[in-house]
Amino acid sequence: MSKPIIVCSDLSFVYKDSKKPALKNVSFTISEGEFVGIIGPTGAGKSTLCWAINGVIPQIMQGKLKGSVEVKGKPSNKTPVDEISQIIGIVQQDAEAQLLMTDIEKEIVFPLENLSLPREEIHRRLEYVINLVNLDEERYRHPFYLSGGQKQRVAVAAALAMEPEVLILDEATSELDPVGAEEIHELAGRLKKEGKTIIMVEHNIDELAKHADRIIVMNQGEILRDGDAHEILTDVNFLQSLGIYPPQVTQTAFHLREAGWQFERLPLNLVEATQSISALRKSQ
Amino acid sequence: MTIVLEMLETGKAKSPIHSCDPRMKLLWWVCFIIVPILVTNPIILIVFTAFIWILAGVAKIAKKMYRFLIVTYPIMIGFIVLTWPFFYKATPDQAFLFNWSIFHVSVEGLIYATAMGLRIVLALTACTFFVMTTDLMDLASGLGEFLQNKLGISYMYPLMVISSFKFIPELSGDYLTITDSFRSRALDIDSGSFFQRLRKLAPVSIPLIDIMLRRAQRISIALEVKAFSVNNKNRTFFKEHRVQAKDFLLLSTGVLALAISIAAVILDVAKVEMFF
Amino acid sequence: MSEAIIKVENLCFQYPGRSVNALQDVNLEIAEGEFVALIGQNGSGKTTLIKHFNGLLKPSKGKVFVKGKDTTSLRTAELARSIGYVFQNPDHQIFAETVRDEIAFGPKNLGFSEERINSEIERVLKEMDLDVDLDEMPFQLSRGQRQRLAVASVLAMEPSILIIDEPTTGQDWKESILLMNLVQNLNDKGHTCIVTTHNMNLVSLFARRVIVMKSGNIFLDGATQDVFRREEELLTAGIKAPDVYLLARSLIPQVQLGKPLTPQRLAELLNTQSNLG
Numbered sequence: 058m059s060k061p062i063i064v065c066s067d068l069s070f071v072y073k074d075s076k077k078p079a080l081k082n083v084s085f086t087i088s089e090g091e092f093v094g095i096i097g098p099t100g101a102g103k104s105t106l107c108w109a110i111n112g113v114i115p116q117i118m119q120g121k122l123k124g125s126v127e128v129k130g131k132p133s134n135k136t137p138v139d140e141i142s143q144i145i146g147i148v149q150q151d152a153e154a155q156l157l158m159t160d161i162e163k164e165i166v167f168p169l170e171n172l173s174l175p176r177e178e179i180h181r182r183l184e185y186v187i188n189l190v191n192l193d194e195e196r197y198r199h200p201f202y203l204s205g206g207q208k209q210r211v212a213v214a215a216a217l218a219m220e221p222e223v224l225i226l227d228e229a230t231s232e233l234d235p236v237g238a239e240e241i242h243e244l245a246g247r248l249k250k251e252g253k254t255i256i257m258v259e260h261n262i263d264e265l266a267k268h269a270d271r272i273i274v275m276n277q278g279e280i281l282r283d284g285d286a287h288e289i290l291t292d293v294n295f296l297q298s299l300g301i302y303p304p305q306v307t308q309t310a311f312h313l314r315e316a317g318w319q320f321e322r323l324p325l326n327l328v329e330a331t332q333s334i335s336a337l338r339k340s341q
Numbered sequence: 342m343t344i345v346l347e348m349l350e351t352g353k354a355k356s357p358i359h360s361c362d363p364r365m366k367l368l369w370w371v372c373f374i375i376v377p378i379l380v381t382n383p384i385i386l387i388v389f390t391a392f393i394w395i396l397a398g399v400a401k402i403a404k405k406m407y408r409f410l411i412v413t414y415p416i417m418i419g420f421i422v423l424t425w426p427f428f429y430k431a432t433p434d435q436a437f438l439f440n441w442s443i444f445h446v447s448v449e450g451l452i453y454a455t456a457m458g459l460r461i462v463l464a465l466t467a468c469t470f471f472v473m474t475t476d477l478m479d480l481a482s483g484l485g486e487f488l489q490n491k492l493g494i495s496y497m498y499p500l501m502v503i504s505s506f507k508f509i510p511e512l513s514g515d516y517l518t519i520t521d522s523f524r525s526r527a528l529d530i531d532s533g534s535f536f537q538r539l540r541k542l543a544p545v546s547i548p549l550i551d552i553m554l555r556r557a558q559r560i561s562i563a564l565e566v567k568a569f570s571v572n573n574k575n576r577t578f579f580k581e582h583r584v585q586a587k588d589f590l591l592l593s594t595g596v597l598a599l600a601i602s603i604a605a606v607i608l609d610v611a612k613v614e615m616f617f
Numbered sequence: 618m619s620e621a622i623i624k625v626e627n628l629c630f631q632y633p634g635r636s637v638n639a640l641q642d643v644n645l646e647i648a649e650g651e652f653v654a655l656i657g658q659n660g661s662g663k664t665t666l667i668k669h670f671n672g673l674l675k676p677s678k679g680k681v682f683v684k685g686k687d688t689t690s691l692r693t694a695e696l697a698r699s700i701g702y703v704f705q706n707p708d709h710q711i712f713a714e715t716v717r718d719e720i721a722f723g724p725k726n727l728g729f730s731e732e733r734i735n736s737e738i739e740r741v742l743k744e745m746d747l748d749v750d751l752d753e754m755p756f757q758l759s760r761g762q763r764q765r766l767a768v769a770s771v772l773a774m775e776p777s778i779l780i781i782d783e784p785t786t787g788q789d790w791k792e793s794i795l796l797m798n799l800v801q802n803l804n805d806k807g808h809t810c811i812v813t814t815h816n817m818n819l820v821s822l823f824a825r826r827v828i829v830m831k832s833g834n835i836f837l838d839g840a841t842q843d844v845f846r847r848e849e850e851l852l853t854a855g856i857k858a859p860d861v862y863l864l865a866r867s868l869i870p871q872v873q874l875g876k877p878l879t880p881q882r883l884a885e886l887l888n889t890q891s892n893l894g
Contacts, residue, residue, distance in 0.1 A: 099760060099789045117562055139568030147566060150787075153511055154559035157504050157567070159478045160353065166579045168567040173575045180579070197353045201346060201510045204659060215567070232786060234659045234815045236855045260789060263860065300791025302818060305860040305880050312884030327860055331867050334887065338868075341891050344634075515709070521673050522710040527697035527726035527774060544722070547712035551756075 062223060062254055063087040063110060063145075067124035069278075070105060070114060079105040081278040082124070087256065089222065092249045094265045094286065095258045097275035098300050103258045104149075106275070107227045109133065110256075112141045129222075139171070146216030150228040152208035153200070161187065161203075161211050162196045165218050172219070186214040190244060206237025213244060223254040231260055242267065263304045266290050266325045274299070291323035306330035313337075344409075346510055351405055351473045357587065358400035363480035364487075365588040366471060372595030373467035377460040379602045381613040383452075386459040389598055393466045396594075402473045409469060417465060418458040449617050456613035478503050479580055486578040495571050504560070512553065519548050621646040622778060622809050623670055627679035630665055639665045641833040642679070647811065649777075652804045654820040654841070655813040657830030658855035663813045666830065667780050670811070671700040683778070698727060701776035705783045707760075707767035716742075716758075717751040719766060723774040734773070741769040745799055761792035768796070778809045785816045797823050817859045821845065821877050829854050842874040 063086065070080040080102045087093055095103050108114040112133040115122045126133040128144050149155055158164040165186060169179040187193050190210040200208055209229055216224060226245060230238035238261065246268045249255055259265045265272075265286075272289040274282040276299055282289055290296070293311040296303045303311075310323045310330060318337050324330035352359070358366075376389060397403040435447035485499030523545055524530060530541050605611035623646070630640040640662050647653055655663050668674040669681045672693040681688045684699055704710055713719035717738060724734045738751070745765040749758065755766055764784070772779070781800065785793045793816070801823060804810045814820060820827060820841065827844040829837040831854040837844050845851070846866065848858040861878045869890055876882075 098791055111566070113562055113565065117565055138565045139570070142566050142568060149559075151559065154556055155563050157500075157507060157560065157563060159349065159503060159506050163478065163482075163503075167569075170577045170579055171568040171570065171573065173573070173577050176577060176579060176581065179577065183579075199346060199350060199510075200507065202350075219568070234855070235817075235857060236658055300789065300794075302790045305818065306864055308880030309861060309864060309883045309887075312881050313887060316884065316888050327863055330860075330864055334864075334868060338887075338891050518704065518706075519709050521668070521693075522702075522704045524673060524693040525671055525697060525702040525704070526710070526723040526771065527694045528722075529692065529694040529726070531692065531694075544712040548709055551708060 059089045061086045061088050062129055064127045065106075065110070065124075066127075068106075068109060068126060069123040070109060070120055072105075072118070072120040075120070078278050079120075080109065083278075083280055084124075085273060085280065085283055087223075087254065089254055090249075090252055092245075092255045092268050092270050093257070094269035094272045095256065095275060096260075096262065096265070096272060096301060097281075100277065101275040102278040103275055104227055105278075107147060107225050107256070107258060110225065111145045111147050112136060112138045142168070142216075142221065143172075143219050144221055145223045145225060146213075146219060146221035147225040147227060148209065148212045148216055148229045150231050152205060152212055152229075152232065155212045155215075156200050156208060159199055160197045161192055161200075161214075164200075164211055165215050168215060168219050182218045182220065186217045189217065189247075190214040204237060205233045206240040209233060209237065209241055210244065213241070217248075223256065224248060225256045225258075227258045228260065229257075230264070238264065262290060262296070262301065263326075266304060287322070287325055290325055293323070310334065348409070348469075348472050349477060349506065351402060352476045354400075354402065354474075356400045356402070356474070358396060358474045358591065359476075361474075361591050362582050362584050362588045363475045363477075363483050364582065365584060365592050366475050367480060369592050369595035370467060370471040372592075372599040374464060376598055376602045377463045379606055380611045381456045381460060382605060382611050382615065383456045383459050383613060385602065385605060385611070386456070386463050390459070390463045390466050392594070392598075393463075393470050397470055397473075400470075400474045402470075406466075406469055406473055409473075410466065413465060413469075414462060417461045421458040421461065422454055452616060453613055478506065482578060482580060483582050486582070489574060489576060489578075493574055496573075496576055497571050500569070508556070512549075515552055516545075516549060519545050620649065621682075622649040622684055623647040624682040625666075625669070625679070626682075628666075628669065628676050628681060629678035630669070630674060631677045637833075638677075639833055640669075643833075643835055645828070645835060645838070647809060649809055650804070650807055651826055652801070652810045652824055653812070653826045653828060654824035655811060655828050655830065656815070656817070656820060656856060657836070661830040661854070662833040663830050664782065665833075667702070667782065667811065667813060670696075670778070670780060671702045672696045673702075694726065697723065697774050697776065699776055700778045700780060701768075701771035701774060703768050703771050703779070703781045703784075705786050707763040710767055710770070711755045711763060714754060715752050716747075716749055716755055716766060719755050720770045720773050723770055727774055737773040737775070741772045744772060744803065745769040746795070760787055761795065764788060764792070765796060765799070768799075772803075777807070778811070779803060780811045780813075782813050783815065784812060785814060785819065793819060794822075817845075817857065821859045821861070822879065825877070829856065831855075841877040845878070846874070 066084050068080055068083040069078055071078045083106065097103055105114060108118060109126055110133060115134055116138055122134055128141055133141055156164055158167055162183065165183050166179055169182060187196060190213055192207065192210055230241045242264045245255055245257060249268055257265065269286040272286045273280055274289060291307050293303045293308055304325060306327055307323050307325055310320055314320050320333060324333050377386065380386060394403065397406050435449045437445060437447045439446035481499045481502050485496045488494040489496055520530060528541060530538060602611065625643055625645040628640055628643040629638050631638050643666065657663050665674065669676060670683060672688045672691055675689055683696060688696065711719060713722060720738045720741060721734050724737055745768055747762060747765050747769060755763060758766060784796050797819060800810055824841050827841045828835060829844060836854050837847060837850060845858045845862040848863060851858050861880055861883045865878060865883055869886060872886060
């Protein structure tokens with residue numbers, strides 16, 4: 058087992074001016090190199106959890122926090138947010154609200170200037186991330202002229218420029234069209250291969266199934282399940298009870314199984330489904 | 342809105358003039374703004390305007406500048422021609438072409454009006470050239486560097502200027518969406534007197550303010566996550582501005598123009614009246 | 618086929634200052650009572666097209682008729698009687714201090730009597746399954762409730778056509794399905810419904826007709842099951858057909874679908890196929 062990087066123990070949080078806890082006794086450990094998907098209905102506490110991991114909760118968004126989150130051994134509620142940002146990068150849903158500058162290069166360079174890094178180092182990181190997200194040619198464009206997917210890639214690049222070990226994508230694709238969403242998922246897959254730890258809050262189970270190793274299911278501030286991605290994402294009854302739409306191929310196989318088809322395990326993607334269903338048809 | 346954005350984008354282009362230090366270009370621009378204040382001599386004004394157009398050719402923006410100014414020149418000149426009879430004092434010794442009520446059109450008056458128009462044209466040309474060859478955001482950050490390192494003033498102020506150029510186009514987009522959504526609910530914003538319309542727009546302001554407040558909160562989070570601190574006095578400025586020979590060359594043209602103008606004032610040839 | 622309630626003839630539209638046409642020679646008829654999904658990549662012209670239906674945009678060339686009337690001569694405020702347009706983000710329209718005032722806004726602008734407004738409020742709250750206090754502040758409702766309130770306040774103007782721009786933004790699947798089921802009910806009662814969305818799962822569950830836009834033009838138009846079977850063409854328009862269609866294609870390519878495909882239906886088809894074989 059590789060080294061733990063985020064340790065969350067018995068975390069509860071209530072927003073200021075609210076009575077209902079947004080998180081209730083949440084505990085888990087995430088290790089280096091994992092790709093963790095977090096799913097659950099609206100109001101499950103997914104975003105609250107993300108903010109608690111990088112210290113924005115309780116440092117900027119205030120409220121009552123119990124329990125602890127440790128990021129590489131540092132308590133996230135007491136370590137300055139800019140210090141945690143160098144371990145944990147976060148990209149939110151609203152692409153526009155995270156971009157502050159008038160072109161891509163300035164956006165990527167901005168946090169590095171704030172960290173008072175030397176010019177050569179900023180240059181090295183800029184060139185690396187701008188090529189990683191494939192936006193070299195647009196580097197002087199105003200965000201107004203960029204597509205939603207491009208804007209989110211800029212947000213990812215700006216987060217990665219701080220060289221964090223973990224990248225949190227908090228519903229980063231939910232306002233994008235399928236092409237834009239695909240760009241972000243493809244990028245997340247590449248980052249996983251490079252060894253980055255990825256935490257992805259996502260509604261689109263089909264896309265999440267492509268890269269996630271592990272799934273955490275949340276509902277009303279609690280963790281309902283935490284385990285193997287394939288096992289949880291093919292649990293059709295469980296997902297539907299939470300109002301989550303399982304992959305269509307999984308649902309198809311699920312109905313077939315109810316009709317007596319003997320699946321070894323339910324498929325999660327098109328390739329698996331085509332193979333397992335045709336095999337079963339032949340054997341019948 | 343799009344025209345402002347387009348000008349900003351033009352300022353990011355590549356050319357020998359675009360790559361000059363934005364702060365030197367600012368000084369150059371100041372020179373050319375002072376010139377039309379000192380000078381009304383049409384010959385001097387025309388020569389200087391022509392000179393800026395030549396520079397625009399060097400900067401490869403002549404076409405874009407033309408497209409913008411072809412609309413703006415006539416408006417400015419038309420404005421001057423329509424208003425000068427109210428301002429120009431008619432004296433009996435002039436060659437009158439037309440006399441009616443308070444309107445006294447004379448040859449001298451026409452020449453005077455043309456000179457006034459040319460002043461505006463020069464100032465306008467200099468401004469447009471400056472904006473179209475300068476990345477204004479670079480200028481803001483360049484000035485920010487100066488303010489921080491020499492005067493110890495936080496980067497917060499230049500940052501506010503830069504960010505507003507990021508957020509204003511977006512807010513204007515939000516405004517359009519919101520008014521459209523109210524139109525769709527049968528709010529007739531497009532008819533009635535100015536004040537009636539203003540009153541009808543009151544409900545529109547509420548979602549707009551709401552969105553702005555939410556944005557503001559997210560921006561403050563984004564600033565924190567991006568490690569921005571008001572108290573940081575050691576911030577790096579990635580873009581290096583080194584003053585080169587060509588910067589001095591460009592600035593010297595501005596200084597020379599200013600010097601010629603001052604000389605003209607001293608020699609008493611700066612005023613259009615010398616032709617009367 | 619009943620008469621076209623919306624008719625678009627050779628519609629071209631160019632945004633001022635742009636060189637490319639946002640819409641290029643679009644022809645389209647939508648009949649009364651249809652449930653249409655309008656899909657396509659961002660920038661394909663979906664929003665530009667639907668903004669012509671309620672007069673927010675006027676054709677540069679060509680004509681748009683709503684209920685037989687040319688929209689060029691009508692203001693959006695007048696068209697609101699016939700066409701309800703629900704925007705993507707409810708927070709772009711909610712302004713009132715109470716749920717009652719929010720819903721009453723449109724009908725008041727149309728000059729409805731107080732009595733009629735009150736009965737409308739009651740009706741639309743029921744239609745949108747909103748069990749809220751009339752004096753409640755809209756901003757305190759959940760995102761899903763605000764979305765339904767936005768639809769309710771448009772419905773209160775009694776439009777026979779309902780346009781919903783991307784009902785899934787900011788909502789989870791459960792809320793989206795809840796809203797779409799309510800829209801389906803309205804459709805059953807005779808409303809013509811037009812929905813734009815990026816969520817193909819939603820399209821395959823609700824729409825009976827799909828119109829695909831690509832670079833300012835109508836690229837494909839037909840029954841949902843027929844459009845989704847043309848997956849290669851869809852890909853060129855940046856759209857991935859729902860997985861059930863892809864699965865059906867590789868497993869039962871010869872079967873005529875007849876109606877839209879859902880996982881359950883595909884399972885039934887596969888089951889009967891295998892039993893027959």
